[in-house]
């Protein structure tokens with residue numbers, strides 16, 4: 001979480017630091033749980049794209065002690081009580097094997113993904129990478145979820161989002177698009193909440209390095225379904241969740257007692273780490 005600019009006047013950002021959450025995203029999961037009781041009756045949980053770890057902190061605090069929580073991210077994560085942290089790529093098939101190994105072959109009750117790629121600034125490319133990340137999270141979930149299991153994932157409501165809703169509706173009893181109050185309304189961000197996983201009869205999903213995401217889904221979704229005409233694409237219920245009287249995530253709160261608060265968890269592998277090391281070793285000067 002940044003320390004300057006608009007962030008420091010955002011009350012969710014400040015509240016996260018005061019309550020010990022590593023990121024303000026913790027409130028998004030808490031508000032989604034308040035609305036959908038996501039944590040009821042779950043034991044094996046996977047938190048995809050989990051760093052710095054505020055969702056895993058929430059899960060670790062809210063679930064019973066005998067739960068198994070596995071957090072996966074490309075970035076290394078500082079340990080959290082009762083959470084197994086894996087530094088891995090969710091788009092790589094080996095990650096599935098590693099997760100199953102930690103569950104001793106059992107399946108998961110709940111999988112959440114708050115994944116976001118590094119933004120390039122090229123809008124079309126960013127939207128494409130984000131959609132691929134959601135499909136990878138869904139692919140893993142199909143291979144890992146128990147029948148009846150729950151899946152939630154961050155989405156950006158772009159022009160083709162109804163296609164994703166159609167695909168999800170083939171696989172879950174209920175699909176809802178939810179916007180927690182802590183998610184800025186000026187952002188296209190929302191979450192798909194998918195309840196009641198229904199594995200397709202006779203299909204044994206398998207991840208394979210030589211198979212693209214499209215190949216994987218083409219086994220269950222025919223070309224016709226991939227190409228659903230816009231007028232017949234599925235719309236899903238949209239729910240805004242969180243207490244109406246709670247903090248406004250879009251407001252800028254001025255006149256705060258203390259403008260900056262120290263971070264709960266310093267970045268483990270920030271992109272600027274190498275530059276700092278080079279400066280310390282005088283390498284910048286030497287190159288000039």
Ligand SMILES: C[S@@+](CC[C@H](N)C(=O)[O-])C[C@H]1O[C@@H](n2cnc3c(N)ncnc32)[C@H](O)[C@@H]1O
Pocket residue numbers: 022023025026048049050051052053054055056072073074075088089090091114115116117118133
């Ligand atoms: C918004 S952050 C997640 C915040 C987290 N839910 C929390 O509460 O602290 C998005 C994360 O997605 C991760 N990510 C992006 N692509 C990934 C991939 N292919 N595999 C694993 N993690 C990925 C990034 O490294 C980043 O840490």
